[in-house]
Amino acid sequence: MPPNSQSWGLYRGTGLPGATPEEWPQAPAWRSFGGGPELPPPPVDDPCAPAALGTIRQPLPAPPDEVARVNVALHLRRPLLVTGEPGTGKSSLAYRISEELGLGRVLRWPITSLSTLREGLYDGPYEGHDVGEYGGGIRLGPLGTAFLPYRRPRVLLIDRLDRAEIGLPEDLCTVLTAGGFALPGAGSTGPRVSSHDDPSAAVPLPDGAVRCRAFPVVVITTTGERDLPSDLVRRCVTLRSQRPGPDLLRAIAANRFPTEPGRPGPAPDAVDAFVERAAASEGPVLERFLDALRLAADGVLQAVAEGGNWQEAVDTLWQWTAPEEP
Structure with missing residues (x-):
């Protein structure tokens, strides 16, 4: 297990601006x-x-x-x-x-x-x-x-x-x-x-x-x-660098699609569904995940699911975001 660097490190890994020492530790x-x-x-x-x-x-x-x-x-x-x-x-x-x-x-x-x-x-x-x-x-x-x-x-x-x-x-x-x-x-x-x-x-x-x-x-x-x-x-x-896990994917989704008046983000069940698809897929998934959420936020997932199976609609959007095979 890697040591906890919270007590000695400058960087916390949150990405949020925070209080940092005005003077860094002395360089070697x-x-x-x-x-x-x-x-x-x-x-x-x-x-x-x-x-x-x-x-x-x-x-x-x-x-x-x-x-x-x-x-x-x-x-x-x-x-x-x-x-x-x-x-x-x-x-x-x-x-x-x-x-x-x-x-x-x-x-x-x-x-x-x-x-x-x-x-x-x-x-x-x-x-x-x-x-x-x-x-x-x-x-x-x-x-x-x-x-x-x-x-x-x-x-x-x-x-x-x-x-x-x-x-x-x-x-x-x-x-x-x-x-x-x-x-x-x-x-x-x-x-x-x-x-x-x-x-x-x-x-x-x-x-x-x-x-x-x-x-x-x-x-x-x-x-x-x-x-x-x-x-x-x-x-x-x-x-x-490791593949993003479920917790990181959900945090990325929250930051990429903040709730704003007049501009709703993807529904929580859509986020969960695409987190599951990303976890089960091989190869790069972050761009696919964000693209799929963008389509869901724009109402494409709901439109595809009308009159059909919602899970099949999720699979359809996930397939649409897959890179083409050479």
Whole structure:
């Protein structure tokens, strides 16, 4: 049984904003990077959070082992490597951490087979600009922005790293180990660059280097279809994401379909019926579950069940939401 991290952990796993210590536990000496000067807090609003989490009105139950491993990563300032099948909440975990600990907008880096380390770090300088100029024509990417010297850590989601060519995970180790990176050709005076959050910003970079003050909360997701380099894996706290159980599915349904005047959600018996279908199905089920509830909330389940068997109507909607076989 995993130890209870309620007494020592920052993260509770509820997804609900809560009181957190103004100062986090001191970072290990080998994970302190001393970046500066300190920057103002990042944007609080996150336009992607509602799509990832819905409207959180009740706690989202999290497995104790998941909560404990997240807290180990926070204490040790190590990346969290989350492996699991699609639809098990790997990506939404980054948003839950940020929402609960009040860490501002999540920096998301979706990985493709063409992604490169430079893409995540910065873009530019552009034609007509020199790297040493004010602004420099350089905009930091999500990875580069995460390592700016904020007082509290940013949350960085590196989504589906297993899609990348083998060179990217290996190159990523260099930045994660160094706590930052240098801009080639920046010179000793240091340029000013814009960030992923604010293209109009002019962030000073002393000595032409990006170096974190607080190591970011890095959430790396993978489906496990391809192995990642051992050099990267050993630097991470690993977590195996589990399929959502009945309690979590009901909590997700309550948050995704809050009761609002003039906009009723799915009936409780429909929620129970689709929870049973999800538990009995193989493969990813979360998106199917939400799609089926959306149809039920829109009156489709009632219309299909008219003049027939209600359970057969439930089965029909569940079949409609199934992915097509290739």
